[in-house]
Amino acid sequence: MKNTPYRGRFAPSPTGPLHFGSLMTAMGSYLAARSQNGQWLLRMEDLDPPREIAGAADDILHTLEAHHLHWDGPVFYQSQRLSAYDDALAQLAREGHSFPCRCTRKAIAEQRSTRSSQAAHFDACREGLPEGIATRTVRVRSGDTPIHIDDILHGPQEPYPSREVGDFIVRRADGLHAYHLAAVVDDAHQGITEIVRGADLLDCTPPQVHLQQLLGLQHPRYCHLPIAVNSRGEKLSKQTHAPAIARQTPGPNLYQALCFLGQMPNPALANEPPDTILRWAVAHWNVNNINKHNQVVA
Numbered sequence: 001m002k003n004t005p006y007r008g009r010f011a012p013s014p015t016g017p018l019h020f021g022s023l024m025t026a027m028g029s030y031l032a033a034r035s036q037n038g039q040w041l042l043r044m045e046d047l048d049p050p051r052e053i054a055g056a057a058d059d060i061l062h063t064l065e066a067h068h069l070h071w072d073g074p075v076f077y078q079s080q081r082l083s084a085y086d087d088a089l090a091q092l093a094r095e096g097h098s099f100p101c102r103c104t105r106k107a108i109a110e111q112r113s114t115r116s117s118q119a120a121h122f123d124a125c126r127e128g129l130p131e132g133i134a135t136r137t138v139r140v141r142s143g144d145t146p147i148h149i150d151d152i153l154h155g156p157q158e159p160y161p162s163r164e165v166g167d168f169i170v171r172r173a174d175g176l177h178a179y180h181l182a183a184v185v186d187d188a189h190q191g192i193t194e195i196v197r198g199a200d201l202l203d204c205t206p207p208q209v210h211l212q213q214l215l216g217l218q219h220p221r222y223c224h225l226p227i228a229v230n231s232r233g234e235k236l237s238k239q240t241h242a243p244a245i246a247r248q249t250p251g252p253n254l255y256q257a258l259c260f261l262g263q264m265p266n267p268a269l270a271n272e273p274p275d276t277i278l279r280w281a282v283a284h285w286n287v288n289n290i291n292k293h294n295q296v297v298a
């Protein structure tokens, strides 16, 4: 995709306000895009109503605006894309890449502990269910095609046997579309050329690349940024009670995110307005300066 114009994206879930870790990821993907004269799109991953918080989507947008992280085009909402995900599910089924599964989480764990390591990755339902058995989920077949991932920050990864991914869920027991399915369908639809996201999502990359192969979609490039952790080594998140980013102090927040990303901004920038900081950051963005390891944020 050498000649394709750069298109990046930030794709938060509206499960709570942005915290420092998510602002840093937003900024990393923004700077990667803008430094290559690329577009930066915003996708709201609002596919999981039980986990969502009323008002969180708008709150995230206001926080990004307060930091002058302006996106291109309208905000893209996954909740409006259900028919596209259904089409992808139908394609997988039609081409024999998916199968209905009746297993509970507990049954899967038992299967994996009692079977040989080779078979442990394959779901017992993949050969078909007897008539009249109620299905819970839809799973995708993993196979033996190696999965190649060349991460911009972490370098080329060992070819990953798709078998190791296991037969994974594309439609959940509650009927909702699974995250991997929606993400790859939308990355292709939005023409995303590079995915910059947190290293906590590294494990999502093999199943997503596997799905791209099955659905005949373009492979974007990947760049997994270090994640911000607390003193106990836990990722900053709603679950670990990370505080919401303060909208009143956009300059210092951006400055701190730049430091986290290893960009070594001049300390005088800390007190400048957001546009000045972002202009400097776009001009000086260097992915090689990013420390690959997760870092503690007090």
Ligand SMILES: [Zn+2]
Residues within 6 Å of the ligand: 100, 101, 102, 103, 123, 124, 125, 126
């Ligand atoms: Zn099963």
